[in-house]
Amino acid sequence: MKIFIPTPLRVYSNKQDSVSVSATTVGEALNALTAKHPDLKKQLYSDEGKLRSFVNVYLNDEDIRYLPEKDATKVSEKDALSIIPSIAGGC
Amino acid sequence: MLKLNEQVYDAIRRHGEETYPFECCGVLLGQSVDGVNEVEDAVRAGNTRTDSARNRYQIAPQELIRIQRQGRERGLDIIGFYHSHPDHPARWSKTDFAEAHWLGCSYVITAVEEGIAQATNSFLLTGTGEDDKAFEDEAVEVAALEAERC
Numbered sequence: 001m002k003i004f005i006p007t008p009l010r011v012y013s014n015k016q017d018s019v020s021v022s023a024t025t026v027g028e029a030l031n032a033l034t035a036k037h038p039d040l041k042k043q044l045y046s047d048e049g050k051l052r053s054f055v056n057v058y059l060n061d062e063d064i065r066y067l068p069e070k071d072a073t074k075v076s077e078k079d080a081l082s083i084i085p086s087i088a089g090g091c
Numbered sequence: 092m093l094k095l096n097e098q099v100y101d102a103i104r105r106h107g108e109e110t111y112p113f114e115c116c117g118v119l120l121g122q123s124v125d126g127v128n129e130v131e132d133a134v135r136a137g138n139t140r141t142d143s144a145r146n147r148y149q150i151a152p153q154e155l156i157r158i159q160r161q162g163r164e165r166g167l168d169i170i171g172f173y174h175s176h177p178d179h180p181a182r183w184s185k186t187d188f189a190e191a192h193w194l195g196c197s198y199v200i201t202a203v204e205e206g207i208a209q210a211t212n213s214f215l216l217t218g219t220g221e222d223d224k225a226f227e228d229e230a231v232e233v234a235a236l237e238a239e240r241c
Contacts (some may be wrong), residue, residue: 004159006159006169006193007123007168007169007170007193007195007196008192008193008195008196008216010237011195017163017168032216042220043220052221054190054192055192056152058152058153058156061153061156063152071196082156082159084152084156084159085148085192085193086149086152086188086190086192087116087150087155087192088140088147088148088149088150088190088200089145089147089148089174089183089184089186089187089190089191090114090140090146090147090148090174090186090187091114091146091176091177091179091180091184091186091187091211091231
């Protein structure tokens, strides 16, 4: 399956805008991604191993935080993960 | 440096005027070439901070995914974002900085005073992560559109 990498993180994925991994669950896919590109791990996860609060990961159009089975959600080759850092602000 | 044509520049500013007194927001699509963010298009986005839209904005991740997908189909990347500051200077705030995570991208801010766009400034988010990120003032080059040939 494909994992789409946002612009600011492509420096850690050999400038690729997507990475293909083999996985059967969301968790496996993310582990495969950071195994392929170890420098991504610190950008995505805190020292406690949790996804950083401003890092949103979507399985197709759903936020993985709200999936009933979260990281254990099954995925297929047709699915895609998107990593999307938050965008917000104000005066 | 941020490069954009006058049509995109005007569209960004007009958006801020239309949403006044609330903050507008949107996504800049283009290419990053040798450290210069060249904008091809500005895509309006919804402000999900309806609870505090006068001084806060947020773009839903689902909308970013959609815009990113559309950009990909056109060979364009997300290279920045824009929003407006109603009756407030066109400079990044503490909130803007705390919520900025798209390293290497340009954050464009337009001051809109009493419904009229004033200054439009751009700030490049530099650094390698949350620990060393910083906003740097970025020059904005607005190119005139070429006149159509009859």
